[in-house]
Amino acid sequence: MSAEPSPQGPPVSRGAEASLRKVDWWGFPALLKERDQKAYRPKALDERVRRERTRNEVRLLVDARRLGVRTPIVYDVDLAKYRITLEELPGPTLRQVLEDPNVPPEDEVAAVRSFGRALGLLHAGSIAHGDLTSSNVLLPDGPHGAPAFLDLSMGTRSPGLEELGIDLHLVEEDLKALSGRSEALVRAFHEGYAEGNPHGARDVRARAKLIRGRVRYA
Ligand SMILES: Nc1ncnc2c1ncn2[C@@H]1O[C@H](COP(=O)(O)OP(=O)(O)O)[C@@H](O)[C@H]1O
Ligand SMILES: [Mg+2]
Structure with missing residues (x-):
């Protein structure tokens, strides 16, 4: 069963494509990354693009970790909502x-x-x-x-x-x-x-x- 994390406060980041909010994932500090709708794309295409990018991101985050390259742990994925719950890592960019x-x-x-x-x-x-x-x-x-x-x-x-x-x-x-x-x-x-x-x-x-x-x- 996948728990629905409830976002706490305003987004920590809103980029061109996605917004990130702090969430609590079973006691672990996490970020909920959600791909926003793009009105300039036809709806069916927009949904496909958001789903594909979400899927691709999860796959590569996990594959990279297998190679010994650090990436945030993927705690959860909700393809229907274009959402990923990620380990929140400390540190500067x-x-x-x-x-x-x-x-x-x-x-x-x-x-x-x-x-x-x-x-x-x-x-x-x-x-x-x-x-x-x-x-x-x-x-x-x-x-x-x-x-x-x-x-x-x-x-x-x-x-x-x-x-x-x-x-x-x-x-x-x-x-x-x-x-x-x-x-x-x-x-x-x-x-x-x-x-x-x-x-x-x-x-x-x-x-x-x-x-x-x-x-x-x-
Ligand atoms: N797992 C994480 N832990 C800590 N900070 C993060 C994490 N993921 C993203 N961030 C912060 O949020 C910013 C935007 O996240 P990113 O995944 O690059 O989204 P976008 O697609 O909007 O660029 C990053 O530059 C970083 O500062
Ligand atoms: Mg970025």
């Missing part, structure tokens, strides 16, 4: 860490390196994230602990080189935009990535470079 002027450079480098390693493991396990920005990465154990990935609804199972390259390209862009020390950070990220994905790193980096060129001259 990677973006918050990189934007905080009080975080020492060595902590930034450590965080980005372990982020790279985790993404490498995910890719080596044949999952592409699909929406990889530093807001979709949490550091529940601080900058020296393993990161957790969020928001896998646009991810792909058994991705091609293109999807993997896009993940890497988005990270590079994000790191360059966020920090004054971006060169050192991009280097640390790639070192970590090569540890996590030793066999694939070269090809994925080469594809990311191609994508960067394409974007620039588009």
Whole structure:
């Protein structure tokens, strides 16, 4: 039997697609993520898109955990309501860490390196994230602990080189935009990535470079 969690207070986050509210899941702090209706899509299509993204997100969150890549535990799913109940993880997002002027450079480098390693493991396990920005990465154990990935609804199972390259390209862009020390950070990220994905790193980096060129001259 699945309990209906009752949301407490206003949403903690309302993105383009989903809202998240704090809930209590049998005594555990949790978040209820609900995909909102989009009026610009025909109703039948809208329902299908919301159901597919909900299903995809759950599947990939669980698959990633099996690879040893941290993601929030999925406590419950309600496909009819496009809802997922997720473990609420503590900690800042990677973006918050990189934007905080009080975080020492060595902590930034450590965080980005372990982020790279985790993404490498995910890719080596044949999952592409699909929406990889530093807001979709949490550091529940601080900058020296393993990161957790969020928001896998646009991810792909058994991705091609293109999807993997896009993940890497988005990270590079994000790191360059966020920090004054971006060169050192991009280097640390790639070192970590090569540890996590030793066999694939070269090809994925080469594809990311191609994508960067394409974007620039588009
Ligand atoms: N399991 C979680 N634990 C803690 N914070 C979370 C969790 N899931 C999401 N968040 C917070 O909510 C924000 C939005 O969640 P996300 O799943 O990325 O939804 P959206 O699709 O709206 O981007 C995240 O950037 C993060 O700050
Ligand atoms: Mg997000």
